[in-house]
Amino acid sequence: MTRIPLDELDHKIINRLGQDARVSNREIGREFGLTEGTIRSRLKRLLDNKVIRVAAVTNANRLTNPFLAYLWIEADTAADIQLLTERLAELPEIGFVSTMLGRADVLAMTLVEDGNELTEFLHQTIDKIPGVRRVRYSLGQNFIKHDFRYCALID
DSSP, X not given: OXXXXXXXXXXXXXXXXXXXXXXXXXXXXXXXXXXHHHHHHHHHHHHHTTSOOOOOOOOGGGSXXXXXXXXXXXXXXXXXHHHHHHHHHHOTTEEEEEEOSXXXXXXXXXXXXXXHHHHHHHHHTGGGSTTEEEEEEEEEOSOSOOOTTOOOOOO
């Protein structure tokens, strides 16, 4: 897919939706001095070209005892990394997957509510994926800032 150029209005619309994705096209148009139709057509263009996605995001601060688990995964071989990342990305529990340079081959992130849930997930799911040599993890316990606008747009 070809990347479309974004102008100042596109960035303004994206930033406004980042504040409140439920705001109406009419309200955005009013704020920007434009018609509802102009905003609607710009949004359609942004959505159709996968520049933005409208999605519900779990507010981690509302979970009972949230822990963001960073899973630092080492692969058996470099040839295993691609398949490993694909398998991880398919798991509904995983919210982020990236290949890495340095500490590990892959970083995956998942949100859990307690250590038992993480332990079970690691041993019953992650360890069974072919190509996983070792998993180290870090837990994020106290969320200082979590900007929901930076959710991955991956197809």
